Amino acid sequence: MAMKLTPSGFVVTEGVRGGALLAFPDSVLRGIGQVLLQDNSYAGLLFLLGIFVNSPLFGMAALLGAVASTATAMLLGARRELLRAGMFGFNGVLVAIALLYFLTPNPLTWGCVVLAAAASSVLMAALLELFRGWRLPVLTAPFVLTALCFFLATARFGRLQSTQLLPTAGLPSAATVEGVVDAGTLWEGTLNGVAQIFFQQNPLSGGLFLLGLLLGSRPACLLALGGALAGLLVGWGMGAAEPALRAGGYGFNSALVAVALGGVFFARSGAAMAYAGLAAMLAAFVHAALSAALEPLGMPAMTSSFVLVTWLCVLAGRGFARLRAAPG
Amino acid sequence: MAMKLTPSGFVVTEGVRGGALLAFPDSVLRGIGQVLLQDNSYAGLLFLLGIFVNSPLFGMAALLGAVASTATAMLLGARRELLRAGMFGFNGVLVAIALLYFLTPNPLTWGCVVLAAAASSVLMAALLELFRGWRLPVLTAPFVLTALCFFLATARFGRLQSTQLLPTAGLPSAATVEGVVDAGTLWEGTLNGVAQIFFQQNPLSGGLFLLGLLLGSRPACLLALGGALAGLLVGWGMGAAEPALRAGGYGFNSALVAVALGGVFFARSGAAMAYAGLAAMLAAFVHAALSAALEPLGMPAMTSSFVLVTWLCVLAGRGFARLRAAPG
Amino acid sequence: MAMKLTPSGFVVTEGVRGGALLAFPDSVLRGIGQVLLQDNSYAGLLFLLGIFVNSPLFGMAALLGAVASTATAMLLGARRELLRAGMFGFNGVLVAIALLYFLTPNPLTWGCVVLAAAASSVLMAALLELFRGWRLPVLTAPFVLTALCFFLATARFGRLQSTQLLPTAGLPSAATVEGVVDAGTLWEGTLNGVAQIFFQQNPLSGGLFLLGLLLGSRPACLLALGGALAGLLVGWGMGAAEPALRAGGYGFNSALVAVALGGVFFARSGAAMAYAGLAAMLAAFVHAALSAALEPLGMPAMTSSFVLVTWLCVLAGRGFARLRAAPG
Numbered sequence: 001m002a003m004k005l006t007p008s009g010f011v012v013t014e015g016v017r018g019g020a021l022l023a024f025p026d027s028v029l030r031g032i033g034q035v036l037l038q039d040n041s042y043a044g045l046l047f048l049l050g051i052f053v054n055s056p057l058f059g060m061a062a063l064l065g066a067v068a069s070t071a072t073a074m075l076l077g078a079r080r081e082l083l084r085a086g087m088f089g090f091n092g093v094l095v096a097i098a099l100l101y102f103l104t105p106n107p108l109t110w111g112c113v114v115l116a117a118a119a120s121s122v123l124m125a126a127l128l129e130l131f132r133g134w135r136l137p138v139l140t141a142p143f144v145l146t147a148l149c150f151f152l153a154t155a156r157f158g159r160l161q162s163t164q165l166l167p168t169a170g171l172p173s174a175a176t177v178e179g180v181v182d183a184g185t186l187w188e189g190t191l192n193g194v195a196q197i198f199f200q201q202n203p204l205s206g207g208l209f210l211l212g213l214l215l216g217s218r219p220a221c222l223l224a225l226g227g228a229l230a231g232l233l234v235g236w237g238m239g240a241a242e243p244a245l246r247a248g249g250y251g252f253n254s255a256l257v258a259v260a261l262g263g264v265f266f267a268r269s270g271a272a273m274a275y276a277g278l279a280a281m282l283a284a285f286v287h288a289a290l291s292a293a294l295e296p297l298g299m300p301a302m303t304s305s306f307v308l309v310t311w312l313c314v315l316a317g318r319g320f321a322r323l324r325a326a327p328g
Numbered sequence: 329m330a331m332k333l334t335p336s337g338f339v340v341t342e343g344v345r346g347g348a349l350l351a352f353p354d355s356v357l358r359g360i361g362q363v364l365l366q367d368n369s370y371a372g373l374l375f376l377l378g379i380f381v382n383s384p385l386f387g388m389a390a391l392l393g394a395v396a397s398t399a400t401a402m403l404l405g406a407r408r409e410l411l412r413a414g415m416f417g418f419n420g421v422l423v424a425i426a427l428l429y430f431l432t433p434n435p436l437t438w439g440c441v442v443l444a445a446a447a448s449s450v451l452m453a454a455l456l457e458l459f460r461g462w463r464l465p466v467l468t469a470p471f472v473l474t475a476l477c478f479f480l481a482t483a484r485f486g487r488l489q490s491t492q493l494l495p496t497a498g499l500p501s502a503a504t505v506e507g508v509v510d511a512g513t514l515w516e517g518t519l520n521g522v523a524q525i526f527f528q529q530n531p532l533s534g535g536l537f538l539l540g541l542l543l544g545s546r547p548a549c550l551l552a553l554g555g556a557l558a559g560l561l562v563g564w565g566m567g568a569a570e571p572a573l574r575a576g577g578y579g580f581n582s583a584l585v586a587v588a589l590g591g592v593f594f595a596r597s598g599a600a601m602a603y604a605g606l607a608a609m610l611a612a613f614v615h616a617a618l619s620a621a622l623e624p625l626g627m628p629a630m631t632s633s634f635v636l637v638t639w640l641c642v643l644a645g646r647g648f649a650r651l652r653a654a655p656g
Numbered sequence: 657m658a659m660k661l662t663p664s665g666f667v668v669t670e671g672v673r674g675g676a677l678l679a680f681p682d683s684v685l686r687g688i689g690q691v692l693l694q695d696n697s698y699a700g701l702l703f704l705l706g707i708f709v710n711s712p713l714f715g716m717a718a719l720l721g722a723v724a725s726t727a728t729a730m731l732l733g734a735r736r737e738l739l740r741a742g743m744f745g746f747n748g749v750l751v752a753i754a755l756l757y758f759l760t761p762n763p764l765t766w767g768c769v770v771l772a773a774a775a776s777s778v779l780m781a782a783l784l785e786l787f788r789g790w791r792l793p794v795l796t797a798p799f800v801l802t803a804l805c806f807f808l809a810t811a812r813f814g815r816l817q818s819t820q821l822l823p824t825a826g827l828p829s830a831a832t833v834e835g836v837v838d839a840g841t842l843w844e845g846t847l848n849g850v851a852q853i854f855f856q857q858n859p860l861s862g863g864l865f866l867l868g869l870l871l872g873s874r875p876a877c878l879l880a881l882g883g884a885l886a887g888l889l890v891g892w893g894m895g896a897a898e899p900a901l902r903a904g905g906y907g908f909n910s911a912l913v914a915v916a917l918g919g920v921f922f923a924r925s926g927a928a929m930a931y932a933g934l935a936a937m938l939a940a941f942v943h944a945a946l947s948a949a950l951e952p953l954g955m956p957a958m959t960s961s962f963v964l965v966t967w968l969c970v971l972a973g974r975g976f977a978r979l980r981a982a983p984g
Contacts, residue, residue, distance in 0.1 A: 076603075077649030101850035108566075119610055125644035133461060133789060158505035158567030169499035169624075177814035238764075239814030245726060275732075282775055291807035296624040296825075296952040297500060298377035316781035321733030404931075405977030436894075453972035459788060480945035486833035486895030497827035497952075599724055624952040625828060 023068070023084065031066040031089015035140070036197060036209065036224070036256070037264050038216035039085045046215060047198065050208030051097075056201045057105065058097050061113065062198070065089075065096025068117035069124075078125060080168045086160075091124055092117035094143040097199045098302065102151055104161040112150060112160070120146045137265070139310055140256075140303045151299055169298030179242025185231065193228030193251015197303075201247050213259075220263045227258025227280040234284035253287045254280040256306040257313075264326065265314050271322040275313065334345065351412065352398070359394040359417015362553070363468070364525060364537065364584070365592050366544035367413045374540030375526065379425075382523070382530040385433065386425050390526070393417075393424025396445035397452075406453060419447035419452055422471040425527045426630065430479055432489040440478060440488070448474045465593070465636055468584075468631045476627055481538045497626030507570025514560065521556030521579015525631075529575050541587075548591045555586025555608040556577075562612035581615045582608040584634040585641075592654060593642050599650040602639065679740065680726070687722040687745015691796070692853060692865065692880070692912070692935030693920050694872035695741045702871060703854065706864030707753075710856045713761065714753050717769065718854070721745075721752025721768025724773035724778075734781060744866065746818045747780055748773035748833030750799040753855045754958065760817040768816070774796060776802045793921070795966055796912075804955055832968035835898025848852055849907015853959075857903050869915075876919045883907075883936040909943045910936040912962040913969075919981060921970050927978040931969065939965045 026041050033044030052059035069092025073083055082088060095116045097283055125143035131138060154160045191206035198209070213312045231254025235245050244250065259312040261270075264274035286305035317323040354369050361372030380387035397420025401411055410416060423444045431437045451470035459466060482488045519534035526537070541549040557581025563573050572578065588603035590596075614633035622629055645651040682697050689700030708715035725748025729739055738744060751772045759765045779798035787794060810816045847862035854865070869877040887910025891901050900906065918924075918932035942961035950957055973979040 008541075039473075047387040073648075076651070078647060079649075118606075122606075122610075122644045123640060125647035126640040129646050130462065134786065149614055149617040152500070152620040153566070153613050154502055155500035155620035155623065156503050156568055156572075156616035158503045158569075160503075160566055162502060169501065171827075172500075172808070172811035173825065174810055174818060175812050175814045175816075191754040235813075238809070238816055240812055241814075271732075278774075278778075281407075282778075283773075285809050286805055288812035289805040292808040292811035293953055295811065296463075297621055305734075312779060315783075315785040316778045318785050319734055319781035320729075323732070401976075404927075404979070406975060407977075443938075444936070450934075450938075450972045451968060453975035454968040455971075455973050457971040458790065467903040477942055477945040480828070481894070481941050482829050482830055483828035483943035483948035483951065484896055484900075485891075486831045486897075488831075488894055490830060497829065499827075625949055 003025065010122060015086050018171060027084050027086055028063070028066045028089055030084070030086030031070055032062060032086070032093050033212070033216065034086040034090035035093055036213060036216070036220070037259055038213065038220065040216040043212040043216040046212030047209055050195070050205040051198055053201060053208060054195070054202040054205045054270060057100060058199065061096040061100045062093045064110075064113060065092040065094070065117045068092055068096070069116045070163045072151055073121040073125070074116040076125075078121070082128075088124055091120040091140060091142040091146070094140060094198070094303075095146050097118045098143070098147040099150060101199050102147075102163055102166045102300070103154070104289045106161070107157055109161075116146050116150055119149075134315065135310060137260075139260070139307045141307045144302050144304050144307060147302060148299055152297065167300060169294070172292040172295045175239070175241070177239040177241075181236050181242055181257055185236075185242060185246045186265070189232045189245045189248055190225065190228045190251060191322070192246065192248025193226055194248070194255055196248040196252035197256060205220045206248070215218075217263060219268070222257050223258040223262040223276065224255045226277075227255035227262075230254050230258070230277060230280040231284040231287075234281050235288075238284075238288075240288065250284050250287060252304040253303060253309070254283045256303060257283045257309050259311045260306070260312055261317075265310075266317060267324040267326050269322075269324070272324075275317070275320075275323060279309055279313045336470040355412050355414055356391070356394045356417055357527060358412070358414030359398055360414070360421050361540070361544065362414040362418035363421055364541060364544070364548070365587055366541065366548065368544040371540040371544040372414070374543060375537055378523070378533040378536030379526050379528060381536060382528045382533045385428060386527065389424040389428045390421045392438075393420040393422070393445045396420055396424070396442045397449045401449040401453070404449070404453075406449070410456075414488045416449045416452055419448040419468060421473070422468060422526070422631075423448045423474050426471070426475040427478060429527050430475075430491055430494045430628070431482070432491055434489070436487055437489075444474050444478055446478075462643065464639060464642060465588075466587070467635045469635045471631050472630050472635060475630060479627055480625065493629060495623070495626045498623055500620040500623045503567065503569070505567040505569075506633050509564050509570055509573060513564075513570060513574045514557075517560045517573045517576055518553065518556045518579060520574065520576025521554055521560060521600040522576070522583055524576040524580035525584060534576070545591060547596070548587050550588065551586040551590040551604065552583040554605075555583035555590075558582050558586070558605060558608040559612040559615075562609050563616070566612075566616075568616065576611050578615065581631060581634040581637070582611045584631060585611045585637050588634070588638045589641055589645075593638075594645060595652040595654050597650075597652070600652075603645070603648075603651060607637055614649060665698045669679045683721070683726055683740050683742055684722045684740030684745055686740070687726055688718060688742070688749050688871055689868070689872065690742040690746035691749055692869060692872070693915055694869065695877065696872040699868040699872040700742070702868030703865055706851070706861040706868065707856060709864060710851070710858040710861045713756060714855065717752040718749045719748070720766075720769060721748040721773045724748055724752070724770045725777045728774040729777040729781070732777070732781075734777070738784075744777045744780055747776040747796060747798040747802070748852070750796060750959075751776045751802050754799070754803040755806060756954070757855050758803075758819055758822045759810070760819055762817070765813055765817075772802050772806055775805075785790060790971065792918075792967060792970060795916070795963045797963045798964060800958050800960050803958060808953065816932045823951070823954045823956060826951055828948040831895065831897070833895040833897075837892050837898055837901060841892075841898060841902045842885075845888045845901045845904055846881065846884045846907060847888050848902065848904025848909055850880055850904070852904040852908035853912060862904070865901070873919060874968070876915050879914040879918040879932065882933075883911035883918075886910050886914070886933060886936040887940040890937050891944075894940075894944075896944065906940050906943065909959060909962040909965070910939045912959060913939045913965050916962070916966045917969055917973075921966070922973060923980040923982050925980070927980075928980075931973070931976075931979060932961075935965050935969045 029041035029044035066089040068093040073088035120142040127138040192201035195206035228251035231250040235250035291301040357369035357372035394417040455466040471567035519531035523534035555581035559578040563578035594600040619629040685697035685700035722745040729744035847859035851862035875977040884907035887906040891906035922928040947957040
């Protein structure tokens with residue numbers, strides 16, 4: 001099944017399989033697939049498998065997040081075609097994993113996961129309306145904003161406990177080159193870059209995500225791989241810390257940018273590929289910048305650079321004659 | 329007199345009482361009323377009384393702010409129906425109180441109050457134009473932005489002196505549960521939550537503001553009370569510091585959100601009430617987050633979470649079939 | 657040749673001189689002219705001379721930045737009339753100077769200059785599209801955002817070395833009045849204020865920039881001078897540090913605001929002049945605020961206050977009957 005995501009983020013899903021009974025689980029799986037811009041429940045299933053392989057806890061969280069955000073949108077009466085395409089699921093998936101990654105898993109945190117997933121659906125609807133005039137996709141902005149809100153609140157709410165994975169607040173200072181990059185950094189860093197799209201640091205998970213992409217769209221698989229590598233190489237060339245490179249820290253945003261610009265929002269052409277490549281490289285700079293900008297708050301940048309770079313490049317593309325928007 | 333504020337923030341005030349002579353003072357009082365979204369000069373008068381009861385200084389500031397911002401808009405030639413509805417007054421009221429709350433009262437500060445109130449009217453006109461396509465209300469965004477500008481400038485301008493009420497800049501860190509919540513926290517915190525809408529920490533002021541709301545619209549009064557309580561309960565449940573809860577710190581944004589969503593921007597229905605309730609709860613999280621986000625700058629979050637949550641929920645509501653916008 | 661910049665930032669350049677061969681260098685010089693909103697290659701030439709007089713390094717950077725950003729936009733197929741008017745050059749000029757001002761000049765930095773200038777053209781196209789509905793000019797926002805991105809990245813990229821001119825990250829604290837303002841502060845500060853538009857701290861450069869403005873438009877020259885003085889006086893009155901005043905730190909944003917509002921975006925009138933004057937004064941407050949807000953990141957505010965104040969005042973002007981937009 002080909003991707004049906006249109007440049008506007010409005011999806012027309014003709015010929016969706018399954019009757020009324022299977023509609024909800026199918027929407028939930030598509031929600032997981034949409035994290036990598038795939039309106040495809042089989043891709044979603046493989047992504048879920050890739051998460052479970054690394055951590056059953058995150059697998060459960062992903063499922064709960066997709067269910068809670070999709071169900072909230074359904075209860076509020078969101079448009080059926082958006083629901084069916086998983087458009088109200090992917091931000092819930094990421095919010096849920098992020099909350100369990102950065103907050104101590106206890107009953108209150110699980111309650112917050114449900115609340116945050118619900119909030120991400122409200123935010124999704126708000127941004128769909130806000131961006132309608134520009135035909136701009138919402139991407140994972142609701143996830144980033146909702147997660148930041150809950151993480152920041154830990155500084156006021158004594159019962160919301162963060163794990164040690166949340167960065168400590170500090171003032172940014174000049175970096176020095178740390179560690180030595182070897183062949184292992186390159187292949188592990190690239191696969192981890194794909195895996196980090198779902199907060200997983202595990203080359204096997206990255207491989208399963210690529211397999212899921214292959215089901216959705218062959219070019220998307222190559223673009224994700226190339227994007228993750230491009231981000232890694234920029235980070236290496238500019239002197240980023242080796243542990244961050246190996247963990248995939250400079251890969252996930254570039255991978256998402258490459259898939260979005262090279263495979264979804266522009267018609268395939270040499271110019272579009274060059275543009276996607278330039279954007280994937282810039283995303284590594286923007287990620288470095290945003291992660292430094294959030295340092296005084298002790299907050300992770302997550303997919304903020306993917307979102308910003310893709311928005312800007314989609315908008316800019318309309319002013320450039322060499323690029324054509326993908327057919328609706 | 330029923331509320332005439334339309335979802336777009338454009339107000340049609342048919343049958344406004346008073347001739348040309350009384351038009352200006354009436355506009356000023358409506359400006360005070362609009363802080364709580366009431367286009368009603370009697371409500372404005374009671375709000376002003378509620379401020380004077382707690383502090384004549386703030387009462388004078390509120391009056392000066394309303395006059396200066398309304399007069400600026402008049403001199404520049406703003407639309408008469410907006411002026412008459414107090415739309416160029418409410419941000420001036422809040423800016424003036426905020427500047428005298430956080431800056432040492434001296435002649436330079438009073439000069440800044442007039443300048444800031446004038447600037448808030450320019451900002452109001454700018455945001456009305458910016459948001460026109462979305463039919464989105466401006467709310468108290470001009471107040472928050474203008475006040476932040478003047479408070480931040482104290483770090484560069486040696487003659488602009490802050491009081492000790494302005495938070496000290498610091499890096500956010502994990503909170504612990506502080507103090508014990510008792511019945512006094514609950515009733516005092518709820519009334520203070522309403523009072524804090526005008527920066528007053530005094531249950532009597534809160535009571536007078538509720539009385540003013542009662543004049544404007546009975547449901548608005550109940551919604552403000554319920555919203556302030558909801559914010560307080562969320563803060564309590566999540567482990568916010570007891571002194572902050574008692575002072576009404578988690579109440580004022582939730583109270584405003586409840587009034588805006590439950591009473592002004594959506595047609596009354598069970599779904600709208602549930603939506604307003606959810607939003608009032610989320611506003612407590614967003615307030616905690618924004619207040620932590622502003623900690624490295626030593627800045628107060630003021631009504632920023634009311635503004636953001638209301639904007640997002642108004643936008644999102646259009647995508648949800650269960651909610652209907654209030655009739656224009 | 658009169659200014660052709662329309663309020664929308666879309667420029668119609670009828671009767672542009674020079675054949676196809678001269679088109680590119682002419683576009684590049686207009687790009688330098690557009691930093692001060694002049695669609696005029698002679699003005700651009702004088703601005704370039706003013707930079708070379710102070711520093712050949714920055715002169716080369718300005719030229720490279722204009723060439724790289726204009727060429728990128730050309731390769732991507734940007735609209736010819738925008739290219740010819742220098743609209744894809746001025747942000748590249750400023751980004752290039754800024755990068756060499758705040759980063760150690762080495763081969764990697766020069767590579768970053770080209771990449772950043774290219775990125776500024778993508779950002780320009782994106783913002784042109786984003787602001788089209790509002791007919792809002794993009795101004796130097798792409799410069800500010802691109803430069804901040806590269807400066808912030810120094811905290812993650814060990815091979816990107818900053819000079820000692822980049823502020824150290826710190827927490828903002830209350831200022832005290834520093835130094836004594838004398839006549840020298842006033843005239844030097846005013847000329848430096850104009851010179852700082854291109855990051856030059858040299859009264860002679862400021863004088864040459866004013867001469868260039870005189871070629872483009874006589875009122876623009878007076879407005880720049882008056883704006884720089886107004887910003888300086890506000891800073892002095894509010895107690896800003898004398899060295900910052902003398903260096904032109906409170907002048908450049910106010911000068912740009914005065915030129916933009918008094919000479920470009922509104923039809924000339926007494927009300928427009930008063931409005932531009934009020935805005936130039938407010939720009940000094942906004943600059944103080946933004947420079948404090950960026951202190952925890954150790955980032956310079958650059959022309960961010962010019963951009964914000966001009967956007968808001970252009971938008972607000974449409975709601976005020978006393979002001980009329982300049983004829984397209």
